[in-house]
Amino acid sequence: MPETTNPPPIVGLHHVTAIASNPQRNLDFYTKLLGLRFVKRTVNFDDPGTYHFYFGDDLGSPGTILTFFPWPHATRGSLGVGETSATAFSVPTDSLAFWESRLLIAGVHAQRLATRFGNSVLGFADPDGMRIELIAHEDANPSRTPRNSDVQSENAIRGFFGVTLCQAGFESTAEVLERMGFRRAGEEGNRYRFSADGNAFGRHVDVLVQTQLMHGRMGSGSVHHIAFRANDDAAQRYWREELRRFPLNVTPVLDRTYFHSIYFREPGGVLFEIATDPPGFSFDEPLESLGESLKLPPWLESERGAIENVLPTISLHYQRSIDDGR
Numbered sequence: 483m484p485e486t487t488n489p490p491p492i493v494g495l496h497h498v499t500a501i502a503s504n505p506q507r508n509l510d511f512y513t514k515l516l517g518l519r520f521v522k523r524t525v526n527f528d529d530p531g532t533y534h535f536y537f538g539d540d541l542g543s544p545g546t547i548l549t550f551f552p553w554p555h556a557t558r559g560s561l562g563v564g565e566t567s568a569t570a571f572s573v574p575t576d577s578l579a580f581w582e583s584r585l586l587i588a589g590v591h592a593q594r595l596a597t598r599f600g601n602s603v604l605g606f607a608d609p610d611g612m613r614i615e616l617i618a619h620e621d622a623n624p625s626r627t628p629r630n631s632d633v634q635s636e637n638a639i640r641g642f643f644g645v646t647l648c649q650a651g652f653e654s655t656a657e658v659l660e661r662m663g664f665r666r667a668g669e670e671g672n673r674y675r676f677s678a679d680g681n682a683f684g685r686h687v688d689v690l691v692q693t694q695l696m697h698g699r700m701g702s703g704s705v706h707h708i709a710f711r712a713n714d715d716a717a718q719r720y721w722r723e724e725l726r727r728f729p730l731n732v733t734p735v736l737d738r739t740y741f742h743s744i745y746f747r748e749p750g751g752v753l754f755e756i757a758t759d760p761p762g763f764s765f766d767e768p769l770e771s772l773g774e775s776l777k778l779p780p781w782l783e784s785e786r787g788a789i790e791n792v793l794p795t796i797s798l799h800y801q802r803s804i805d806d807g808r
């Protein structure tokens with residue numbers, strides 16, 4: 483049975499986690515303007531006085547999930563080597579004009595960037611300065627357009643396209659990505675692309691070599707870490723052993739309620755995670771009402787009252803319009 487010797491493939495990104503400041507502004511930008519679904523309203527398990535927001539497609543599918551820790555008083559981060567410098571979403575081929583005008587009307591300055599490996603790219607910053615890109619391309623993946631968004635499926639964000647890592651060099655990061663099953667897919671100037679096989683969302687990792695930059699500083703607008711997908715716990719155990727032998731320091735498995743996680747820092751300085759697909763975001767609330775109420779892990783449930791008292795009040799745009807219509 484030769485197939486049992488094949489490593490369980492890492493098909494792409496699971497989620498990207500970043501730091502924001504104002505929670506309501508962050509929530510409105512990603513749900514109301516970009517049309518993502520608010521798939522989980524919870525707290526930072528290590529700092530329960532802070533929210534942890536999860537945005538994604540209608541089902542909260544792995545490969546579509548952008549998460550934030552919104553710290554209201556966070557100072558702005560600065561971008562440098564050893565960081566994820568851009569997070570890219572996949573959008574339909576002819577949708578960039580729609581997005582350019584939607585962003586302009588909202589007062590967001592969006593720019594057509596140079597064509598990248600044959601694809602058109604629209605770049606802009608979120609309210610905290612985080613770099614977002616929309617990459618227009620054909621995609622075989624069916625899109626799960628969020629139910630509470632006014633963006634029609636012909637324009638809607640589908641899920642991740644990939645990320646760009648800003649590095650002082652690319653070889654040592656390349657070795658880790660290749661060990662994880664990514665293949666060198668192309669090179670344009672100082673941009674080196676690594677791609678996972680298949681057609682999952684978030685299967686591209688670009689390393690952008692910028693030797694002139696210093697190390698960055700984490701703050702609002704910074705990506706804290708990027709997470710790759712493991713099919714299940716057994717696949718995650720396989721990758722944990724594989725990366726430990728690399729050798730890299732890999733954390734034990736941590737229970738993040740909606741997935742199980744291991745973390746390690748790749749040699750270029752970016753924090754990587756491998757997260758399991760199960761159990762997913764409908765683990766503790768029905769798919770129909772994802773994100774509408776605060777969910778806490780069992781060990782924090784007894785502190786719910788105190789936690790709700792310190793968390794800033796937030797509201798969802800589609801619930802505000804229902805309220806306004808009354």
Ligand code: ZN
Pocket residue numbers: 497499707708709743755
């Ligand atoms: Zn994570």
